[in-house]
Amino acid sequence: xxxxxxxxxxxxxxxxxxxxxxxxxxxxxxxxxxxxxxxxxxxxxxxxxxxxxxxxxxxxxxxxxxxxxxxxxxxxxxxxxxxxxxxxxxxxxxxxxxxxxxxxxxxxxxxxxxxxxxxxxxxxxxxxxxxxxxxxxxxxxxxxxxxxxxxxxxxxxxxxxxxxxxx
Numbered sequence: 001x002x003x004x005x006x007x008x009x010x011x012x013x014x015x016x017x018x019x020x021x022x023x024x025x026x027x028x029x030x031x032x033x034x035x036x037x038x039x040x041x042x043x044x045x046x047x048x049x050x051x052x053x054x055x056x057x058x059x060x061x062x063x064x065x066x067x068x069x070x071x072x073x074x075x076x077x078x079x080x081x082x083x084x085x086x087x088x089x090x091x092x093x094x095x096x097x098x099x100x101x102x103x104x105x106x107x108x109x110x111x112x113x114x115x116x117x118x119x120x121x122x123x124x125x126x127x128x129x130x131x132x133x134x135x136x137x138x139x140x141x142x143x144x145x146x147x148x149x150x151x152x153x154x155x156x157x158x159x160x161x162x163x164x165x166x167x
Contacts, residue, residue: 008082009106010035010097011058013065014074016110016166022076023102023159030098033078034061034134035085040093043136057093058109059146063133066123066145072111072166073119073151078104092134102156109151110162118145 012033014022036053046056062073080097088094111119125139154162
C-alpha cells in the first residue's frame with residue numbers, strides 16, 4: 001500500500017477559536033468534516049478530478065463552519081491517516097476525524113473581512129433551508145457566497161496571519 005493510499009484528504013469547518021485550539025493543542029479531539037466521497041461527487045456531477053473533488057468538500061466544510069456561529073468561515077485541510085477517518089454519511093461527504101491532528105494540517109482557508117454581509121445573508125438562508133448542507137440545491141444567497149467570496153488560502157505556519165484578519 002502506498003503512503004498516499006493510507007491517507008485521506010479531509011476538510012473540517014471550524015471557528016477561529018476552534019482553529020486556535022486545534023493548533024495550540026496539536027489535536028486529539030474528534031472533528032466532523034467533509035471528504036470527497038463517491039456518492040457526494042455523483043450527486044453534484046463532479047468527476048474524479050482530485051482538485052475539483054477537494055474543492056467541493058472544502059466548500060461544504062465552509063458551510064459547516066458558517067453554521068457554527070458568527071464570524072468568518074474557517075476550514076482546515078488535513079491529510080489524515082485513513083484509519084482516523086470514519087464516513088458518517090456518504091451521500092453528503094460527512095466524515096468524523098478521530099483524532100484530529102494539527103500535524104496533518106496542509107492548509108487553512110478563511111473569509112476575508114469584506115465577506116461579512118454575504119456571510120450574514122447565507123447564514124439566514126441556511127437557517128430557513130429544509131435540506132441538508134451537502135445536497136444539491138442550496139438557497140441563492142449560499143450559492144452566491146460560494147461563487148463570489150472564495151476563501152483565502154494560508155499555510156498552517158501562517159496561523160497568526162489568519163487570526164489577525166478578524167481581530
